[in-house]
Amino acid sequence: xxxxxxxxxxxxxxxxxxxxxxxxxxxxxxxxxxxxxxxxxxxxxxxxxxxxxxxxxxxxxxxxxxxxxxxxxxxxxxxxxxxxxxxxxxxxxxxxxxxxxxxxxxxxxxxxxxxxxxxxxxxxxxxxxxxxxxxxxxxxxxxxxxxxxxxxxxxxxxxxxxxxxxxxxxxxxxxxxxxxxxxxxxxxxxxxxxxxxxxxxxxxxxxxxxxxxxxxxxxxxxxxxxxxxxxxxxxxxxxxxxxxxxxxxxxxxxxxxxxxxxxxxxxxxxxxxxxxxxxxxxxxxxxxxxxxxxxxxxxxxxxxxxxxxxxxxxxxxxxxxxxxxxxxxxxxxxxx
Amino acid sequence: xxxxxxxxxxxxxxxxxxxxxxxxxxxxxxxxxxxxxxxxxxxxxxxxxxxxxxxxxxxxxxxxxxxxxxxxxxxxxxxxxxxxxxxxxxxxxxxxxxxxxxxxxxxxxxxxxxxxxxxxxxxxxxxxxxxxxxxxxxxxxxxxxxxxxxxxxxxxxxxxxxxxxxxxxxxxxxxxxxxxxxxxxxxxxxxxxxxxxxxxxxxxxxxxxxxxxxxxxxxxxxxxxxxxxxxxxxxxxxxxxxxxxxxxxxxxxxxxxxxxxxxxxxxxxxxxxxxxxxxxxxxxxxxxxxxxxxxxxxxxxxxxxxxxxxxxxxxxxxxxxxxxxxxxxxxxxxxx
Numbered sequence: 001x002x003x004x005x006x007x008x009x010x011x012x013x014x015x016x017x018x019x020x021x022x023x024x025x026x027x028x029x030x031x032x033x034x035x036x037x038x039x040x041x042x043x044x045x046x047x048x049x050x051x052x053x054x055x056x057x058x059x060x061x062x063x064x065x066x067x068x069x070x071x072x073x074x075x076x077x078x079x080x081x082x083x084x085x086x087x088x089x090x091x092x093x094x095x096x097x098x099x100x101x102x103x104x105x106x107x108x109x110x111x112x113x114x115x116x117x118x119x120x121x122x123x124x125x126x127x128x129x130x131x132x133x134x135x136x137x138x139x140x141x142x143x144x145x146x147x148x149x150x151x152x153x154x155x156x157x158x159x160x161x162x163x164x165x166x167x168x169x170x171x172x173x174x175x176x177x178x179x180x181x182x183x184x185x186x187x188x189x190x191x192x193x194x195x196x197x198x199x200x201x202x203x204x205x206x207x208x209x210x211x212x213x214x215x216x217x218x219x220x221x222x223x224x225x226x227x228x229x230x231x232x233x234x235x236x237x238x239x240x241x242x243x244x245x246x247x248x249x250x251x252x253x254x255x256x257x258x259x260x261x262x263x264x265x266x267x268x269x270x271x272x273x274x275x276x277x278x279x280x281x282x283x284x285x286x287x288x289x290x291x292x293x294x295x296x297x298x299x300x301x302x303x304x305x306x307x308x309x310x311x312x313x314x315x316x317x318x319x320x321x322x323x324x325x326x327x328x329x330x331x332x333x334x335x336x
Numbered sequence: 337x338x339x340x341x342x343x344x345x346x347x348x349x350x351x352x353x354x355x356x357x358x359x360x361x362x363x364x365x366x367x368x369x370x371x372x373x374x375x376x377x378x379x380x381x382x383x384x385x386x387x388x389x390x391x392x393x394x395x396x397x398x399x400x401x402x403x404x405x406x407x408x409x410x411x412x413x414x415x416x417x418x419x420x421x422x423x424x425x426x427x428x429x430x431x432x433x434x435x436x437x438x439x440x441x442x443x444x445x446x447x448x449x450x451x452x453x454x455x456x457x458x459x460x461x462x463x464x465x466x467x468x469x470x471x472x473x474x475x476x477x478x479x480x481x482x483x484x485x486x487x488x489x490x491x492x493x494x495x496x497x498x499x500x501x502x503x504x505x506x507x508x509x510x511x512x513x514x515x516x517x518x519x520x521x522x523x524x525x526x527x528x529x530x531x532x533x534x535x536x537x538x539x540x541x542x543x544x545x546x547x548x549x550x551x552x553x554x555x556x557x558x559x560x561x562x563x564x565x566x567x568x569x570x571x572x573x574x575x576x577x578x579x580x581x582x583x584x585x586x587x588x589x590x591x592x593x594x595x596x597x598x599x600x601x602x603x604x605x606x607x608x609x610x611x612x613x614x615x616x617x618x619x620x621x622x623x624x625x626x627x628x629x630x631x632x633x634x635x636x637x638x639x640x641x642x643x644x645x646x647x648x649x650x651x652x653x654x655x656x657x658x659x660x661x662x663x664x665x666x667x668x669x670x671x672x
Contacts, residue, residue: 077443077445077615078444080444080616107414108414108444109414110415110446110447110609116617137578137582150632152635152639153632153638155631158628165574178570228563230639237628237641238514241473246473246611246621247617248618248621251624253628271616276413279412281581281583281584282418288580288584288587289581291589292573292589295491296486296489299490299491301488302487
């Protein structure tokens with residue numbers, strides 16, 4: 001059994017913040033990342049929560065991300081905010097961008113935020129959920145180093161590139177939260193099997209010639225299998241076009257890896273759209289969404305995307321989260 | 337062999353237009369539908385081209401669509417156009433909406449078009465491609481009567497709901513055109529197998545209890561299999577939220593069928609986003625998109641979504657299209 005310890009969300013945010021600052025991150029940049037880390041732990045996505053703090057700290061120290069960067073914002077048209085993350089954390093650029101995007105979307109009906117020169121934004125749905133909490137339909141795209149090959153080809157051209165859409169509910173939370181990558185399975189799962197020397201199921205990854213493989217090492221040198229075949233490639237391409245081509249960020253084919261210390265800043269991108277549902281639907285949105293979610297929740301065992309995270313978050317707010325003690329020790333060592 | 341006859345695109349548009357008018361469609365409504373029919377034939381999507389004209393004509397005559405409807409447009413916020421299709425053809429509402437949406441997207445950087453009380457819009461990518469031809473990134477969603485069940489459930493709650501994204505190229509055409517439904521296979525393929533009394537491959541459809549079936553009749557009474565499992569459900573839900581909840585259109589659970597004459601107007605919806613790539617990317621878009629498409633086209637046998645349709649269209653413009661003579665005879669009979 002892995003040894004765990006219960007921490008409150010405030011404690012998680014606090015140790016994340018202190019470790020990031022100790023590693024050389026400015027307080028302004030550490031705060032949004034610490035807040036997102038606590039939210040990610042609350043939602044039960046432990047793989048992207050505190051476990052990432054030592055990696056973020058290392059990346060600040062090796063220069064893969066500039067902990068002191070200040071995002072630069074501009075508004076080239078009434079409905080568009082552009083943010084240059086200046087090779088800093090995505091979270092700071094998203095935070096500064098959302099401060100403009102949210103009121104703009106209410107005023108314009110629809111608004112966009114394009115972020116370039118950025119970094120891994122962690123769990124994408126954490127960000128789109130914030131737009132939903134502001135009463136807006138939030139749509140997000142983020143790109144990653146290439147690991148999916150085009151249909152008919154074998155050489156990776158796009159990342160596992162997730163998109164997310166979060167719909168606002170009557171309770172001030174995301175009522176539906178879809179957050180899914182374009183691959184059958186997360187690349188981190190294949191890496192985990194490689195570390196543990198275990199075979200992977202067929203359908204997870206392909207070898208360098210595009211053939212199915214059960215060897216995780218071979219798969220990591222080949223490509224990740226797209227979810228649903230060519231339709232998964234379509235999702236990854238959509239996300240690449242939105243998060244990189246539409247923002248002027250670096251394509252997945254040219255981005256440095258998110259893992260390890262080599263290669264300098266990845267300079268990938270994020271694109272967010274925020275839309276006011278009351279405006280586009282003539283105030284019919286709430287009733288329609290309620291009928292749609294009821295048609296799913298009314299079926300025994302049927303799952304509505306986002307319900308799992310929401311119930312975990314509610315529990316975490318009162319009961320805290322069980323955190324891996326080995327991870328805590330690594331973070332405490334950074335704080336010193 | 338099916339007997340065919342070569343028609344020019346102008347001839348296809350002309351017979352589609354005359355049949356629609358003969359069936360009781362106003363000239364203003366018949367024209368955009370006839371233009372889209374010719375484009376659809378040019379792109380090689382014969383299943384949704386002239387073959388649909390007799391169905392459209394029947395639907396005008398039975399009142400499933402109002403051939404004389406006039407779409408009503410409004411602009412509730414600077415970035416949003418709403419269109420009430422008034423149970424008329426989607427194409428007229430899209431045409432009138434795009435006349436406003438395209439200049440608005442250039443002015444605002446991003447703009448949205450929400451269409452309600454609408455009808456099957458045919459091939460979604462025909463519409464998003466028009467946005468790309470105007471130099472904009474075009475994103476579209478359209479919903480359909482429910483045929484996909486939620487993960488863990490068995491009762492359909494969302495349609496096979498396609499989305500489409502079309503990226504503008506340097507040649508004034510869509511450089512990338514993604515247009516894909518949320519199901520493994522089109523429902524029309526299952527219907528075709530049912531008509532022909534043939535078994536369907538496992539993975540296409542599920543029975544009323546959510547189990548795999550190879551009997552097309554059983555599948556049609558059950559649900560369509562989502563592409564890539566729960567991720568396909570996510571795509572269908574995204575599209576349902578955008579095309580129905582965000583527009584105030586009818587949900588797939590309540591919409592009348594697109595096929596047959598029963599049930600009155602389906603009143604489904606469409607949602608389009610148009611974004612100016614030069615604005616969001618600081619004029620980096622063209623170079624980024626060219627590098628992305630080259631990374632795919634440079635791989636032997638790799639397929640870039642949209643290339644197939646584009647080469648067919650180029651050929652159709654000079655050589656015309658081979659059209660099914662039985663379909664032509666049905667259309668000629670309507671023209672009388």
